[in-house]
Amino acid sequence: MTPHPRSREWELNAIRVLEADANRSADTHLHVFPLPAEWGIDLYLKDESVHPTGSLKHRLARSLILYGLVNGRIHEGTTLIEASSGSTAVSEAYFAEMIGLDFVTVVPRSTSAEKIRFIEFYGGRCHYVDDPTEIYAEAERLSSECGGYYLDQFTLAERATDWRGNNNIAESVFAQLVLERYPIPSWIVVGAGTGGTSATFGRYVRYRRHPTQVAVVDPENSAYYEGWRTGDASHTTGIPSRIEGIGRPRIEPSFIGDVVDEVLPIADAASLAAIRVLQERTRYWAGGSTGTNLVGAFQLIARMLASGERGSVVTLICDGGARYSATHYNDEWIAEQGLDLAPERARIESFLASGEWN
The missing domain is CATH 3.40.50.1100 (Rossmann fold)
Structure with a gap:
């Protein structure tokens, strides 16, 4: 399916913004x-x-979002979803805010308030689960439910960066x-x-x-x-x-x-x-x-x-x-x-x- 021309223009600008960073x-x-x-x-x-954003995950977050953009999976208005309560989510929230997208990360309910503050500082939202092993499936469910894009760091990290x-x-x-x-x-x-x-x-x-x-x-x-x-x-x-x-x-x-x-x-x-x-x-x-x-x-x-x-x-x-x-x-x-x-x-x-x- 070919994106609307205005969407393509938005995508190209989003890539430029991330590359400028x-x-x-x-x-x-x-x-x-x-x-x-x-x-x-x-x-x-x-x-x-x-x-x-203060960590090695800054590189990963940028690469994951660029990977979604160049594969035509992220468009204007797409909600970005992740399974992470740590530095990756902080960095992804930063980049999502930079290009004007909503970001939601699935986190265990036991996640520290300090981490939550970092994620929310950049406009990210946290979705809580009681069982930490459920974060992957819940992120997939949320992405499917809202028509969003699951960044999926634990699967895509090795291919999102050009080695x-x-x-x-x-x-x-x-x-x-x-x-x-x-x-x-x-x-x-x-x-x-x-x-x-x-x-x-x-x-x-x-x-x-x-x-x-x-x-x-x-x-x-x-x-x-x-x-x-x-x-x-x-x-x-x-x-x-x-x-x-x-x-x-x-x-x-x-x-x-x-x-x-x-x-x-x-x-x-x-x-x-x-x-x-x-x-x-x-x-x-x-x-x-x-x-x-x-x-x-x-x-x-x-x-x-x-x-x-x-x-x-x-x-x-x-x-x-x-x-x-x-x-x-x-x-x-x-x-x-x-x-x-x-x-x-x-x-x-x-x-x-x-x-x-x-």
Whole structure:
């Protein structure tokens, strides 16, 4: 069915508006994490927290909406639907408001008031379900009922981003490394929520014929490590991750395990200890998923040191710490979770002094 000419004009303008945002904000900073000079290894942090909506999901949200537009699924007046209570919904609400569309996200009733405020700040609306596992089906039902478009991050993330380039996160990282002493990193370390970021990096390094390996770090209660290790794509845990933004109770369709070289399980206490070390050593205030990334990077660097290898490692600052002041940076919340950060913090400090991961 051919859209009305006025609708086509609206769609072209919407694409222009989203691309203009990318032109303003896509190339985020690449920071250096301080390591002993004698190690001969450089650790870089791609700071995705500086996006207008404050997280890595800014890229994903833009890509998902562009994907719907260029496929002729989003028109003037279309209501956008998602299943997300986190950063993806915040970013999607931002872009929906930018192009004048209504946005509704399906969220568990237990979602924190802080997250709801972020989504509503950009004009998004939340539709609540009692059972978190129902968010997918309920989003599909709402989309069908209102004639809207289901953005479906957990299915479409791996295909909505052009892995060959077009200023995606992988292309940006390699462009920023070109003048560094090790411009082709040995490892790229990322978490997996939808799996879209690991798919983009994994495909890009193969397409560009780089020897770079891609590691996914996986928090407690997530299905990705065990599913990848055993090859069982149906593996589930039924338990949500405490490290928001990464980890899933099921293996999502967008996770492409064949382009991942290693999956590392990371203890939640280690992730939360790492963000405190990061803040003290660099002044960067980040969320728990950044800590998961760091712990994985530290383990791989220790492995490189043990084998006498020099080179570079890249990971991400996924979002800022302000969103987690009541959880990941709250000692009472830590205690309620039954976590003890002290041993993991000591392990990290020992590694940064000795280069050994015990």
